[in-house]
Amino acid sequence: MSVHKSDVKKVTTHQLQNMKERGEKISMLTAYDFSMATILDAAGVDVLLVGDSASNVMAGHETTLPITLDQMIYHASSVVRGVNRAFVVVDMPFGSYQGNSSEALRSAIRIMKESGGHGVKLEGGAEIKESITRILSAGVPVMGHLGLTPQSIYKFGTYTVRAKEEAEAQKLLDDAQLLQELGCFAIVLEKIPSALAKRVAETLQIPIIGIGAGPDVDGQVLVVHDMLGINKEFKPRFLRRYADLHSIMTGAVQNYVKDVKSKDFPNEKEAY
Ligand SMILES: Nc1nc(=O)c2c([nH]1)NC[C@@H]1CN(c3ccc(C(=O)N[C@@H](CCC(=O)O)C(=O)O)cc3)CN21
Ligand SMILES: CC(C)C(=O)C(=O)O
Numbered sequence: 001m002s003v004h005k006s007d008v009k010k011v012t013t014h015q016l017q018n019m020k021e022r023g024e025k026i027s028m029l030t031a032y033d034f035s036m037a038t039i040l041d042a043a044g045v046d047v048l049l050v051g052d053s054a055s056n057v058m059a060g061h062e063t064t065l066p067i068t069l070d071q072m073i074y075h076a077s078s079v080v081r082g083v084n085r086a087f088v089v090v091d092m093p094f095g096s097y098q099g100n101s102s103e104a105l106r107s108a109i110r111i112m113k114e115s116g117g118h119g120v121k122l123e124g125g126a127e128i129k130e131s132i133t134r135i136l137s138a139g140v141p142v143m144g145h146l147g148l149t150p151q152s153i154y155k156f157g158t159y160t161v162r163a164k165e166e167a168e169a170q171k172l173l174d175d176a177q178l179l180q181e182l183g184c185f186a187i188v189l190e191k192i193p194s195a196l197a198k199r200v201a202e203t204l205q206i207p208i209i210g211i212g213a214g215p216d217v218d219g220q221v222l223v224v225h226d227m228l229g230i231n232k233e234f235k236p237r238f239l240r241r242y243a244d245l246h247s248i249m250t251g252a253v254q255n256y257v258k259d260v261k262s263k264d265f266p267n268e269k270e271a272y
């Protein structure tokens, strides 16, 4: 009997909530394409994030700002086609939700309708309250994102750790509380002190997913190309490398080039 997609128990926001309550940590990685999504889903990753980091990792831009809503939908639809079990969250790109809740709702609905993703992620707190409220009212699950928010990099100028000062830490706590009250199903905390992240995870009921936020949160997220070692240059302290695919891929491709040049490839068995 063939295995249908519907035979696999899918991850839901409800299950993620249960995982927090049971103390089971949530695993999350980025994915931008079908092939990678297939591997990550089969390996048991709970949440796949179609991150706007695709702007850096896929397109080679310096920041996440240039990626468009159409491009995010293209990546997200590819990821969704590779997934059986994981919950797929799609980053709303810069300019698609800030400051105009009608446009935010339209953007979120386009993402859900055209990609088949299961929820969206927006960067910010009180400033984007109306946008989050409108999107949630349409029945679209929303993940928050506080701390280091790369879409506002030009406001800060650096990627240094956030919320080290008491005032900024208090604003982050207030924002996290607000996101929960609005109805967000989870929050990403990026590059903040572990003690503050721990306090947020303990105070809030919804799952808190960290990247550079220490161990005392409800789950972890990394950019998959970073943790697989495909990226060579990006090595912040929060990153753990689980493979050196850069070396493996370089070696394989060098061997291919050598075999083509030497006429070793293709041989008789590889020809008709
Ligand atoms: N490949 C990739 N991985 C990511 O984790 C990622 C992206 N791209 N693009 C979007 C955002 C940007 N992110 C970042 C960017 C820089 C640092 C960082 O720590 N940079 C420096 C330190 C900078 C400073 O202290 O001023 C480093 O140590 O590498 C962390 C997260 C996380 N996201
Ligand atoms: C780093 C994660 C949280 C993200 O937002 C992204 O990959 O775009």
Ligand SMILES: [Mg+2]
Residues within 6 Å of the ligand: 051, 052, 053, 064, 091
């Ligand atoms: Mg992002």
